Amino acid sequence: MNKYTFLLFKTIFLTVFLSIGQKVFANENKEAKVLQASEGQDWIDKVKEEIRSLDLSEFEDETEIKADDQKERKFSEKKNFTEIGTGLSEKGIYLDFIKNGNKKNIFGIRINYLPEDFFTHKEIYVDGRNVKAEYFGLGMLYQHYFLSPESRSNFYLQANADISTFKLSHDIDLTKETYTHNNLQVTCSACGILTIQTDPDKVNIIPTVSLGYQYKITQNFKTNISLGIQYIDPGSLENFTNTQYSLPSYVQSRVDDWVQKTQNKIDKYSEFQPSINVGFSYSF
16 A cells, blocks of 8 residues: 555656646746747847948939939930030121030031121222122031140130132112213213122132130130131122113223222232131030
């Protein structure tokens, strides 16, 4: 009996011990799992804090700069011209459309227009009548700069080649003139108006070489002046009247005299003429 009682007691003890051990082990596993989960949560929180602490503004700035650079490159590729200019010359008003070839060489297109009576000068009068000039030209422009483009002041060599129409002319009202015929002073009311001019349909090629100076007022706004030499051949003169009647001989002799005087006045000037340009330009 005592033997069975001892075995029963031993069995109960082992059962209780095992039960307690399982609970302790389970608690330890639970605590380990909780600790592991806590450590994992702490690591996630640290990563979040590091992400929050990152300065994304620099990355955003770099992205914006790269995007702006790409836009500027695309825009510059689309632009046909990078600079426009205008000013005055002996050929009247000019307008330039310029594209940079490289840092020191630029190319462009120049348009010149000189309306009649834009200017007068006593040296181009014939018998008190002004010889009018009219000019329209379209040509190529080339400039080579001697100094760095970043220089505020710069000197350049310029070459132009214009395809143009160039007309010199003057009008005489023959009805207001007095003529001598058989020792008599007479007029011609039906003679109309005489026009003496160079061929207006003749196409001229006018080359020009100049030296110039440029000054940057701002980074984009510039002023310039150039002085050079050009070749112009105005050609011979023609004349006509606005009347359908033939001119009397005494009128025709006066007309021939006026035409010859005008031709002599034009021929007196050399085919090589000075060229001067004063203007400004704006670059994009």
